[in-house]
Amino acid sequence: xxxxxxxxxxxxLDKFESPASELPAVEFxxxxxxxxxxxxxxxLSLRIRRSERVSLIGPSGSGKTTILRLLMTLEKPxxxxxxxxxxxxxxxxxxxxxxxxxxxxxxxxxxxxQFNLFPHMTALANVMEAPVQVLRMPKPDAKALAESLLERVxxxxxxxxxxxxxxxxxxxxxxxxxxxxxxxxxxxxxEITSALDPEVIGEVLDVVHSLAHETKMAMLVVTHEMGFxxxxxxxxxxxxxxxxxxxxxxxxxxxxxxxxRTKAFLNAVKR
Amino acid sequence: xxxxxxxxxxxLRGAFVTMLLTLTSGAAxxxxxxxxxxxxxxxxxxxxxxxxxxxxxxxxxxxxxxxxYFFFVLPLVGIRFEAFTxxxxxxxxxxxxxxxxVVRSSxxxxxxxxxxxxxxxxxxxxxxxxxxIIPQAIPVMLPAFGNYALEMLKxxxxxxxxxxxxxxxxxxxxxxxxxxxxEIYLSIFVxxxxxxxxxxxxxxxxxxxxxxxxxxxxxxx
Amino acid sequence: xxxxGANDMTFSLxxxxxxxxxxLRGTVVTLQATAAGILLALxxxxxxxxxxxxxxxxIVVVIDLFVTVIRSTPLLIQLYLLFYVLPLYxxxxxxxxxxxxxxxxxxxxxxxxxxxxGIDAVPKGQWEASVALQMPRAKTWCRIIxxxxxxxxxxxxxxxxxSMYKHASLLATITVVELLGAALNYAxxxxxxxxxxxxxxxxxxxxxxxxxxxxxxIELKLAY
Numbered sequence: 001x002x003x004x005x006x007x008x009x010x011x012x013l014d015k016f017e018s019p020a021s022e023l024p025a026v027e028f029x030x031x032x033x034x035x036x037x038x039x040x041x042x043x044l045s046l047r048i049r050r051s052e053r054v055s056l057i058g059p060s061g062s063g064k065t066t067i068l069r070l071l072m073t074l075e076k077p078x079x080x081x082x083x084x085x086x087x088x089x090x091x092x093x094x095x096x097x098x099x100x101x102x103x104x105x106x107x108x109x110x111x112x113x114q115f116n117l118f119p120h121m122t123a124l125a126n127v128m129e130a131p132v133q134v135l136r137m138p139k140p141d142a143k144a145l146a147e148s149l150l151e152r153v154x155x156x157x158x159x160x161x162x163x164x165x166x167x168x169x170x171x172x173x174x175x176x177x178x179x180x181x182x183x184x185x186x187x188x189x190x191e192i193t194s195a196l197d198p199e200v201i202g203e204v205l206d207v208v209h210s211l212a213h214e215t216k217m218a219m220l221v222v223t224h225e226m227g228f229x230x231x232x233x234x235x236x237x238x239x240x241x242x243x244x245x246x247x248x249x250x251x252x253x254x255x256x257x258x259x260x261r262t263k264a265f266l267n268a269v270k271r
Numbered sequence: 272x273x274x275x276x277x278x279x280x281x282x283l284r285g286a287f288v289t290m291l292l293t294l295t296s297g298a299a300x301x302x303x304x305x306x307x308x309x310x311x312x313x314x315x316x317x318x319x320x321x322x323x324x325x326x327x328x329x330x331x332x333x334x335x336x337x338x339x340y341f342f343f344v345l346p347l348v349g350i351r352f353e354a355f356t357x358x359x360x361x362x363x364x365x366x367x368x369x370x371x372x373v374v375r376s377s378x379x380x381x382x383x384x385x386x387x388x389x390x391x392x393x394x395x396x397x398x399x400x401x402x403x404i405i406p407q408a409i410p411v412m413l414p415a416f417g418n419y420a421l422e423m424l425k426x427x428x429x430x431x432x433x434x435x436x437x438x439x440x441x442x443x444x445x446x447x448x449x450x451x452x453x454e455i456y457l458s459i460f461v462x463x464x465x466x467x468x469x470x471x472x473x474x475x476x477x478x479x480x481x482x483x484x485x486x487x488x489x490x491x492x
Numbered sequence: 493x494x495x496x497g498a499n500d501m502t503f504s505l506x507x508x509x510x511x512x513x514x515x516l517r518g519t520v521v522t523l524q525a526t527a528a529g530i531l532l533a534l535x536x537x538x539x540x541x542x543x544x545x546x547x548x549x550x551i552v553v554v555i556d557l558f559v560t561v562i563r564s565t566p567l568l569i570q571l572y573l574l575f576y577v578l579p580l581y582x583x584x585x586x587x588x589x590x591x592x593x594x595x596x597x598x599x600x601x602x603x604x605x606x607x608x609x610g611i612d613a614v615p616k617g618q619w620e621a622s623v624a625l626q627m628p629r630a631k632t633w634c635r636i637i638x639x640x641x642x643x644x645x646x647x648x649x650x651x652x653x654x655s656m657y658k659h660a661s662l663l664a665t666i667t668v669v670e671l672l673g674a675a676l677n678y679a680x681x682x683x684x685x686x687x688x689x690x691x692x693x694x695x696x697x698x699x700x701x702x703x704x705x706x707x708x709x710i711e712l713k714l715a716y
Contacts, residue, residue, distance in 0.1 A: 072387075072390065072391050074390060098395070105390075108391075110391040112387065112388065116384035116385060116387060117388070118385065118388070118407075120406050120407055129392070129402065130392035133394065133398055134392060134394055134395075134398070175388075178392070179391070179392075182392060330704075331696065332658070332697050332700060333659070333660075333661040333696050334658065335661040335662060335664075336661055336692050336696055337693075340690075340693060343686075343689060344686050344689055347685065348686075421564060425564075425565065425567070427566075428566035429568065429662075439568060452577050452580070453577045453580060456569065456572050456573050456576060457573070457577070459569055460565055460569050463564070463566060463569060464561060464565055467565065470564070471564055
């Protein structure tokens with residue numbers, strides 16, 4: 001398998017061997033986000049270590065997805081500071097200039113609920129697009145990279161297919177390969193199985209599990225699949241109304257949550 | 272019949288000028304439409320307000336009035352062009368206003384997820400539009416472009432009124448010299464129809480394509 | 493007088509005031525032509541759309557040919573044919589009636605397509621429900637299908653009406669003294685093209701802009 005193309009933890013650590021290596025991958029300090037009168041993120045602080053895997057769970061509207069969107073600079077926070085490997089992505093409730101944000105954003109990859117593959121490009125071209133256009137990688141290299149990534153997600157044969165010719169599960173796996181091609185050190189998974197038919201959810205989750213085993217990327221997973229949230233994570237965060245209600249070790253949190261609202265939520269989704 | 276043989280070279284010359292006008296003004300209108308349609312997406316009032324005024328003024332006044340305005344008024348303030356240039360310019364500005372709306376709305380119709388994916392891949396804003404958004408918006412624009420191309424062919428007849436010797440003006444002159452309005456105007460009617468055939472065929476194909484393979488590739492969600 | 497006007501580049505408000513009454517009379521003619529033209533186009537367009545739904549293949553071909561030919565040729569030439577050629581063989585109509593006829597027939601080709609799409613957009617279940625209720629065919633059209641189709645196509649009809657309003661300026665070429673005709677008459681005598689045509693543009697813009705706002709409003713209302 002094309003493991004070599006995935007940034008390894010060692011590679012990440014090499015770069016930050018100094019005291020800087022203590023810097024967390026992601027840091028939210030007193031971050032709030034409002035849409036009009038609605039406060040989706042309420043004065044939230046959060047740290048995610050390098051290589052840490054974190055699941056975000058909670059009822060819809062609790063702000064889980066907004067955390068990912070803030071990190072990906074798809075939204076600007078209303079207040080607070082967001083840092084990636086110590087560099088500020090936004091500060092004092094304001095977004096920063098594109099030239100400052102781009103190098104930080106380069107460390108982050110994202111997989112979306114609706115896949116968002118480029119419909120006018122083949123699967124292979126989807127994966128090659130950003131390495132060639134953004135990283136200026138030579139085309140043959142990008143092609144080799146894309147082919148190995150497609151093989152890695154089990155779609156070696158589908159490189160010439162357009163997204164409309166692929167099933168939802170296949171499209172989502174292409175989307176994962178596309179995000180990996182940029183060699184991110186932080187991966188964001190935003191309800192990646194919510195738009196899928198039940199019978200193909202497994203194939204997508206298997207890919208994410210194998211990534212978790214074989215790489216040292218930090219992962220931030222928003223999901224409604226409680227089994228997946230528990231198995232993939234080092235830490236589970238339960239959110240409600242834009243705040244962290246409870247967080248901790250997955251086995252402990254799922255088996256015996258301390259907070260009554262966590263308990264209520266877990267009971268509700270179990271049914 | 273003899274009469275038709277006598278006048279047909281003049282009509283052919285007129286038809287040629289009509290096609291030339293259609294293609295020149297059409298190409299210019301396309302350039303204006305793209306430039307204005309894209310520029311209106313820039314989130315700055317200094318850009319969007321003047322462009323919105325341009326679009327609204329040209330869309331809400333009669334094209335014939337615009338043609339006369341350029342022909343009679345610009346020389347009064349010292350700007351002189353040949354009639355052909357004036358005709359092309361007005362048609363290009365008039366259709367450019369409409370096309371810019373097509374360009375703008377087609378680009379805005381592209382799924383927001385495509386913007387998000389492009390940002391997540393760290394694409395700079397120009398690259399986002401050039402590689403991801405515009406290629407998906409163009410198939411949406413094409414049927415409207417086809418319809419406007421045919422409208423452009425028809426609209427060129429208006430510049431006959433500022434003495435450009437295209438098909439309609441050639442005919443009107445011939446009628447003044449020889450009479451025979453029936454033969455001449457019917458001939459012109461038929462020639463317009465013949466000139467329109469490529470556009471009609473093109474539009475049929477564009478409509479079919481937009482409903483077929485392309486739509487399968489470009490989900491509208 | 494003429495020479496003076498042509499060379500005098502100062503913008504004269506007095507000229508605008510002088511010409512305004514004539515232009516307003518012209519505006520009334522433009523609006524009359526548009527109103528009559530759109531009624532004719534609606535009636536003819538609806539007739540074509542319904543007639544085309546019959547099972548007679550020949551009728552369908554003839555209607556499609558008519559619509560394509562009228563749509564694909566300039567209104568100006570159609571007006572010339574009606575104004576200069578038709579009287580040689582048939583009745584001599586007044587310029588305004590000729591213009592309304594030209595506008596109406598030209599735009600019926602667009603509206604027949606609009607109606608066709610609108611009628612197609614009414615769900616099949618509406619026809620089936622009408623059959624199940626033993627409704628006669630004519631009643632089904634008038635009470636069930638057309639009211640729904642009209643609602644669907646109303647914004648498009650409005651847009652074509654605005655388009656026709658602007659196109660009505662072509663009636664100046666067949667001697668109708670509508671807005672542009674009145675302006676050209678006055679400017680031809682005084683050479684005050686700047687003031688007169690500017691005023692014409694302003695009048696067109698105000699009415700056109702108000703019309704298009706109303707259409708937008710109706711569109712939003714209908715879409716809920």
